[in-house]
Amino acid sequence: MQSFKGCTSFRLVPILFALSFVVFYLTDFQIHAAWAQELEKDIRAESLIDADHFKLRLPEVGTLNQWEARQKELRQKVLLFSGLWPQPAKNPLNARIFDERKGKGFRVAKVYFESLPGYLATGNLYRPEEGIGPFPAVLCPHGHWKYGRLNNDEGGSIPGRCIDFARMGFVVFSIDMVGFNDCFQLPHDPSKSRAQLKADVPQPYEPRYYRADFNFPVAELYGLSLGGLQVWNCIRAVDFLISLPEVDSTRIGVTGASGGASQTIFLMTADQRVKAAAPVNIIGAEKHPGCRCENMPGLWVDLSTVELAAGFSPRPLILLSATEDPWTNSFPTRELPIIRKYYALYGAEDMVKNVHITGGHNYNAQTRAAVYDWFSKHLKSPNPPIANPPVIAPEMKELGDLRVFPDQILPDAATSGSEVIANWISESEKIFQANLPRTAAELEGFAVTFGRALSYILQAERPADDELINRKISSEKIGENLKYEKILLGRRGKGDCFSVEFVSGEKTGAGTLVLACPEERGGLFQSGEKSLNPWAVSLAEKGFRICRVGGYASGELSIPSKTWDSFSWPNAYNRDNCLNGIQDLVTAQSYVKKTWPEDKITVAGLGRCGIPAAFAAMVFGEADRTMVDLDRSDPGYDGELLKLLPVGSIKRVGDFRTAALLLMTKGLTLANAGSTFDGNWYRQKAKALGFEDNLELKLDKKVVCPLDLF
Numbered sequence: 175m176q177s178f179k180g181c182t183s184f185r186l187v188p189i190l191f192a193l194s195f196v197v198f199y200l201t202d203f204q205i206h207a208a209w210a211q212e213l214e215k216d217i218r219a220e221s222l223i224d225a226d227h228f229k230l231r232l233p234e235v236g237t238l239n240q241w242e243a244r245q246k247e248l249r250q251k252v253l254l255f256s257g258l259w260p261q262p263a264k265n266p267l268n269a270r271i272f273d274e275r276k277g278k279g280f281r282v283a284k285v286y287f288e289s290l291p292g293y294l295a296t297g298n299l300y301r302p303e304e305g306i307g308p309f310p311a312v313l314c315p316h317g318h319w320k321y322g323r324l325n326n327d328e329g330g331s332i333p334g335r336c337i338d339f340a341r342m343g344f345v346v347f348s349i350d351m352v353g354f355n356d357c358f359q360l361p362h363d364p365s366k367s368r369a370q371l372k373a374d375v376p377q378p379y380e381p382r383y384y385r386a387d388f389n390f391p392v393a394e395l396y397g398l399s400l401g402g403l404q405v406w407n408c409i410r411a412v413d414f415l416i417s418l419p420e421v422d423s424t425r426i427g428v429t430g431a432s433g434g435a436s437q438t439i440f441l442m443t444a445d446q447r448v449k450a451a452a453p454v455n456i457i458g459a460e461k462h463p464g465c466r467c468e469n470m471p472g473l474w475v476d477l478s479t480v481e482l483a484a485g486f487s488p489r490p491l492i493l494l495s496a497t498e499d500p501w502t503n504s505f506p507t508r509e510l511p512i513i514r515k516y517y518a519l520y521g522a523e524d525m526v527k528n529v530h531i532t533g534g535h536n537y538n539a540q541t542r543a544a545v546y547d548w549f550s551k552h553l554k555s556p557n558p559p560i561a562n563p564p565v566i567a568p569e570m571k572e573l574g575d576l577r578v579f580p581d582q583i584l585p586d587a588a589t590s591g592s593e594v595i596a597n598w599i600s601e602s603e604k605i606f607q608a609n610l611p612r613t614a615a616e617l618e619g620f621a622v623t624f625g626r627a628l629s630y631i632l633q634a635e636r637p638a639d640d641e642l643i644n645r646k647i648s649s650e651k652i653g654e655n656l657k658y659e660k661i662l663l664g665r666r667g668k669g670d671c672f673s674v675e676f677v678s679g680e681k682t683g684a685g686t687l688v689l690a691c692p693e694e695r696g697g698l699f700q701s702g703e704k705s706l707n708p709w710a711v712s713l714a715e716k717g718f719r720i721c722r723v724g725g726y727a728s729g730e731l732s733i734p735s736k737t738w739d740s741f742s743w744p745n746a747y748n749r750d751n752c753l754n755g756i757q758d759l760v761t762a763q764s765y766v767k768k769t770w771p772e773d774k775i776t777v778a779g780l781g782r783c784g785i786p787a788a789f790a791a792m793v794f795g796e797a798d799r800t801m802v803d804l805d806r807s808d809p810g811y812d813g814e815l816l817k818l819l820p821v822g823s824i825k826r827v828g829d830f831r832t833a834a835l836l837l838m839t840k841g842l843t844l845a846n847a848g849s850t851f852d853g854n855w856y857r858q859k860a861k862a863l864g865f866e867d868n869l870e871l872k873l874d875k876k877v878v879c880p881l882d883l884f
């Protein structure tokens with residue numbers, strides 16, 4: 175990796191290096207769709223996917239080194255889209271273990287701990303009947319069972335599984351999903367009352383705790399989502415398990431079915447302490463999990479459960495599937511060979527195993543027996559695996575009510591759901607502030623960490639030169655001295671195809687101006703006429719080659735909202751109009767750099783294209799100056815950022831501020847700001863970092879045409 179040579183030659187090379195190896199190969203469907211129509215038609219709007227219309231896309235991975243780099247990327251992406259990068263502070267758990275009951279060969283207690291200050295994770299702790307360990311431990315996140323972690327029927331007996339594990343000598347924590355059983359400070363599905371999620375003993379609906387909702391767009395900007403909170407609860411549950419003196423922290427396993435399998439694959443990706451895993455009936459190349467808690471914004475864009483499972487390599491992984499399960503019915507022939515290939519890179523094919531049972535979407539006794547075997551072997555259980563487990567746990571009647579808060583009364587430590595959300599948001603901002611660079615030297619590290627994270631959040635990457643494809647549409651002379659050219663531009667195998675127009679004069683010494691301007695403001699030509707707008711002529715005469723980017727960047731292309739809304743959690747799987755626009759601008763800048771490598775590049779964004787243009791320039795990393803029309807807005811104000819760029823977790827990585835800090839290392843002009851925009855913050859940062867000469871603020875300047883930015 176190259177090092178920084180000093181402020182003036184500051185480049186974002188490390189980010190680009192990290193992003194450059196990801197080249198996607200396509201499924202058969204996409205190969206036919208994309209290659210046949212390459213540079214004929216942009217197919218992004220008709221290639222939208224969701225859980226039930228899933229298309230597997232896997233990166234080209236040839237070597238172990240490439241795969242290890244990709245594994246790191248997978249880990250960071252799961253953390254980012256779960257709102258857990260940068261990691262929240264780990265507050266004291268203040269765990270309470272109480273009301274322990276004894277059964278034959280096991281004990282079970284009630285547990286709560288603070289996974290966040292004032293927010294309680296809840297569940298049952300099953301332990302071997304006696305002994306001081308060290309014992310291996312298993313975390314059991316449940317799925318969307320009718321009775322949550324207390325579900326005890328033929329399809330899935332979670333208590334039965336936990337009791338069996340405890341008898342084998344494991345310490346087991348059975349954790350509630352958010353909004354299930356005892357974890358009721360925040361709801362799982364705000365449209366359902368908790369009465370539908372009751373445990374074995376009926377619970378009355380308790381509306382007191384349902385004031386806060388995850389369908390709360392501002393919280394998502396800060397990375398707080400239902401799925402992300404569950405990932406955090408699982409990470410904190412591992413903290414809880416290894417805090418127990420009898421647990422061996424090097425022998426931790428995790429298993430769950432369906433929604434519990436989704437949590438399993440998130441945790442095994444996010445937390446290196448997990449040493450063996452058993453996701454049951456969820457990993458499918460043609461179908462993805464469908465609840466809100468499994469579809470965090472941005473997570474599944476160019477990512478899949480199949481690849482996350484493979485990302486666990488070379489650690490021991492057993493994958494359970496079933497003949498009648500809609501996700502995994504063809505697992506042995508469809509998904510398993512793919513996952514095996516990644517394990518083979520380590521020569522560890524024997525560390526991945528599939529057991530395919532006859533049955534439906536469940537976690538039944540037969541499946542449990544296979545998992546017992548695997549965990550016993552790889553986590554070294556003190557007692558042998560139970561070969562023929564009972565279908566349900568008959569002990570449940572004698573054990574009585576295992577709920578943590580059966581009377582609905584929370585301990586004093588608990589805060590309201592609304593406070594949990596408000597606290598998350600303020601802590602998130604504090605973490606960002608603490609990571610802000612104070613010196614130019616710190617900015618180098620910030621560029622690598624936060625710059626890369628922001629590129630991931632924006633789902634944008636700079637294409638390699640050989641990925642770019644273009645086709646000339648027209649070329650003509652305008653007047654005496656000007657030349658007009660229009661091309662279609664795209665990236666090989668991505669299905670994008672958008673227009674880029676160029677105007678140039680006899681001299682081009684000022685370099686190329688990459689221009690993002692909304693369609694409704696008109697293009698290069700005067701409305702209804704064949705003559706160029708005077709500003710375009712003026713810029714060409716000044717020596718600029720103008721490069722106006724169409725496609726999603728200008729709004730020339732867009733996904734109709736009716737189409738977008740017809741998909742479930744569309745932003746979990748797809749780039750929206752704004753993200754496609756940012757990518758098109760990155761692609762256009764890359765084309766300019768490839769075609770005229772010596773040219774200076776100036777990026778200018780007007781109107782609603784101003785802020786996307788700044789993000790695109792940051793991802794590209796080599797624009798000499800970026801000029802941003804803020805369009806009378808203040809991206810520091812959450813309500814406005816939601817309108818400008820509603821991207822999950824973007825505030826966690828610093829939003830527009832991060833892009834601006836990186837752009838001011840070269841040249842940045844900010845103009846036409848909203849009245850609340852804090853120009854002083856940018857001025858002070860530029861001064862502290864030694865870039866005050868690179869920053870130009872024209873906050874009151876009205877921007878009608880590109881000339882107003884100069």
Ligand SMILES: [Zn+2]
Nearest residue numbers: 433465466467
């Ligand atoms: Zn869910």
